[in-house]
Amino acid sequence: MxxxxxxxxxxxxxxxxxxxxxxxxxxxxxxxxxxxxxxxxxxxxxxxxxxxxSKDAIIAALAGDVLATVRECFRRSAESDDPPPPDALLAEALGRVAKRLVVPAPMLLQVWSETLRNPELRVTFQENFAALLGLWSRIVATYQRQGRMRPDVAPEAVARALAASAQGFLLQRALFGPVDEAVLGEGLRGLMSMTGPADAGSSPPRGAPAAGTPERP
Structure with a gap:
């Protein structure tokens, strides 16, 4: 044979x-x-x-393929000594993912919702998401070593924020139709460009008047 x-x-x-x-x-x-x-x-x-x-096995395989595609798109940056900034990183990776995916965007919502019902699928997502967070945390740590990002934040916290940005973008695309990845990159670039006094983001002590508010006699 x-x-x-x-x-x-x-x-x-x-x-x-x-x-x-x-x-x-x-x-x-x-x-x-x-x-x-x-x-x-x-x-x-x-x-x-x-x-x-079974059908559940097919669903798990589809989800695993999608997540592996996403993970592979960030692996190269995680292994680089000079990864691109977050705006370029997410926009480029999501563009590559979109070209390689065989499932339509709305189906991602179905996959996510299935994790609430399907234990096997939930484990697949948890394992792949943990791996993805690990890659992004490595990228953030490289930013910090290079002095490109403040060192007093936990790499995983930044990684989770990046993940939320990517997931939210995919959710918008699934619900509202095609959106170019460049839009996400531009939005992140705008957020990253914020400047101001060092204490601009701090809150006044409890009971203290807000800036610009005259004190009561």
Whole structure:
């Protein structure tokens, strides 16, 4: 019997995931059955179940592929001695992710909501998100070593803020339609450009008058 190549196995797996993604995007996770996936891919039950024993396994694989794509886009910056600033970093990475994703943006919302129901999917997300935070924390630590970012903030706190920016941008895109990644980069660049007195962000002592407010006699 001829030995099946890894390229063939990978292509067949990709065929199943792409077909399932089309079904999920069209009918939702709960409106899609394994029979729908079989019809969409044109494959036999045996061929599909060889790779994925259930619909949940397909969903977890799709989520894992998306998260791996996102993680890989930041790995190079994490390993660099001179990573780009946050505005360029997120805009470039999200642009590359958008080009490589095979799932439509609205499906990301379905995947996120499934983590509340699917323990396997939740573990997949938790593990990949932890890895992503680790990469971003390394990038932030490099900023701090270079003097490009204040050293008195925890790298993971900044990493979580970056993650929230990326997730929020993807959420807007899923809910409201296409938005160019450059918009996120420009917005972050504006936030990063804020200047002012060193104590501009501090709050006055409790009971003290606000700046510009005359004291009572």
């Amino acid at each position: 001829a030995r099946v190549s890894q390229e063939h196995l990978a292509a067949r797996r990709r065929q199943i995931l792409d077909g399932a993604a089309r079904c999920f995007a069209r009918d939702g996770f709960h409106g899609t059955s394994m029979q729908d996936v079989l019809r969409e891919t044109g494959l036999s039950a045996g061929a599909v179940y060889r790779y994925f024993p």
